[in-house]
Amino acid sequence: MAYVYDDTNIFARILRGEIPNKTVYETEHTLAFADIAPKAPAHVLVIPKGPYVTYDHFCAAASAEEIVDFSRAVAEVVKLVGAEAHSGGKGFRAITNAGEHGVQEVPHFHLHILAGRNIGPMILSED
């Protein structure tokens, strides 16, 4: 099934400069900004600038340059929030929601980086 990108979504509007954001880090292909409703002391959204709906869409369709740029930006964001678990920081959780079962609200691929407190269990069980 083809991915259909809706360019009226709120992150597309942020990328076009139509609504403000609190930028944490930016490169040619990637933008990282503060989540408007933070779930942890540090809650940053990392997004590609290209029109990708979900993580798998990005992995399948983005160029190698975009994928490397995004990955390096994630590393920079983790460093900026002081959460590098491999070098003394207390770590973080990275989450990406996709589609209906992933309970994705904004249909532009984004990686949540949550840090600054113990984030708790990975998911809630069904019961």
Ligand code: AMP
């Ligand atoms: P998801 O459920 O993974 O699609 O998450 C969407 C996230 O986008 C939520 O954590 C929202 O708080 C966040 N969000 C929605 N609008 C904005 C905005 N204008 N600026 C920053 N974050 C936003």
